[in-house]
Amino acid sequence: MIAVLALLAGxxxxLWLDPTVPAVLQPYLPIAVVAALDAVFGGVRAKLDRIFDDKQxxxxxxxxxxxxxxxxxxxxxLGVGGQLSTGxxxxxxxxxxxNVAAIRRHLFRA
Amino acid sequence: MRGESDEGPAAVVPPWRRFSSAAVMIVVLLGLLGFTLAVQLRMTTTDSSLAAARQEDLVRILYDLEAREIRLRQDIAALEESQRQLRSGEQGRQAALEEASRRADELGILAGTLPARGPGLTVRFQAGAKPIAAVRVLDAVQELRGAGAEAMQISGGDRATVRVVASTYFLDGEGGSLIVDGRSLTGPFTIAVLGDPATMRTALNIPGGVVASVAGDGGNVIVEEREVVEVSALHEPRPLEHARPVS
Incomplete structure (x- = not known):
């Protein structure tokens, strides 16, 4: 619950601050966001599996x-940034x- | 649960002490995730095109734009060339039109289909004992033509006026009248003529010329120089049946 609130607050x-991303970080930000989303879904799945560990x-x-x-x-x-980020x-x-499929199985038993 | 170590177990734990440092970290990380997510979404929606594009994409886009610019420049040059051609053609046509209308005006005055005005003479024939013969009037017209007359008309006493052109003929009518191009004019006759007044006056006054001949018949010729003479009578052009222009 606190985690969801923190996400919403972020x-x-x-939206409120609307900062500009520095040009150096611009290629990395979308990938970082996707990686973090992966970690979050993994965490939700672990929580539902009752093996969630804060530190992990x-x-x-x-x-x-x-x-x-x-x-x-x-x-x-290396000059293959576009392809590699796609990968x-x-x-x-x-x-x-x-992860979403596992969460779905937990929640709906299907 | 490091924070609880210096409190008694029964003591009321403040809410921010209930979480482990890992949980606090999780909250911070998720907040950060939400923040970057929102920033990224906002940035992608505001400038989706170029700011977020990679270098090689930008190079390709630049290359495309340069090729396109070259093509458009060629188009501009071709269009400017054709515009120049059309403009000069237009000017040529304008000049040809002006020349043609000027020629049409000149020919219209010569052929008697257009009214004209300018400096010239009025020549008035007053009959004496004998009426004015057609041959005298014809002499006068020929003399005036020879002296450079450009347009002429002859009017009778009753204001009937006939334009004198190349095909005009003069016949003696009954009772001192004059038949000009089929119309009967009564005296006195007045010829209005456009041309150089001094030359034409001299031509009429030469010894044995028109003035002298009419005076010999007992008549009188009054020649007046005018600054502005109006030749307003028109000749009805006859449609050509046989002659065709050679061009």
């Missing part, structure tokens, strides 16, 4: 974001789908 804050969630969240950003950075340096998004999308 969204409202972002924080570590997985941060490492997800960092690794995703690192991959994109590496791709940009990262696909992998993370597949994981999100898997």
């Amino acid at each position: 969204v409202l804050l972002g 969630f924080v570590v997985s969240f941060i490492s997800n974001v960092l690794v995703a950003a690192l991959i994109v950075y590496l791709g940009d340096q 990262v998004v696909v992998v993370l999308g597949v994981r999100i789908f898997g």
Whole structure:
């Protein structure tokens, strides 16, 4: 519950402040957001499986974001940034789908 | 539950102490996630086109735009060229039209289909004992033509007026009248003529000329120079049946 409130507060804050993203961060922000979403869905699934661990969630969240950003950075340096970020998004999308499917099975028993 | 260590177990725990540091971290991270999510959505909706595009995409877009610019510049050059051609054609046509209308005016005055005005003479024939013969009037007309007359008309005493053109003929009528192009004019006759007044007056006054001949018949010719003479009678052009222009 607190987590959902924090998410909403963040969204409202972002809409309210409307900051401009520095150009250096612009390629990484979308990938980081997708990686964080993957971590969040993983956390929800773990919660429903009753194996949720605070510390693990924080570590997985941060490492997800960092690794995703690192991959994109590496791709940009190698000249395949576009393709590599597409690949990262696909992998993370597949994981999100898997997590959502598990959550769905928990919630609806189907 | 580090925060509870210095409190008694029964003490009321403040709400911000109930969470472990990991839980606080989770709240912060989720808040951050929501924040970046909102920022990213806002940025993608506000400028979806170029600010978020990658370098190679930008290079490709720039290249496309340059190729397009070159094409459009070529189009502009071609269109300006055709505009120039059309404009010069228009000017040529305008000049040709002006020339043609000027020629039409000149020819109309020569053919007697247009009224004209300008400096010239009025020549008045007053009959004496004998009426004015048609041949005298014809002499006068020829003399005036020879002296550079450009347009002429002859009017009788009853204000009937006939334009004198190349095909005009003069016949003696009954009772001192004059038949000009089929119309009967009564005396006295007046010829209004456009041309150089001094030359035409000299031509009429030469010894043995028109003035002298009419005076010999007992008549009188009054020649007046005028600044502005109106030749307003028109000749009805005859449609050509046989002659065709050669061009």
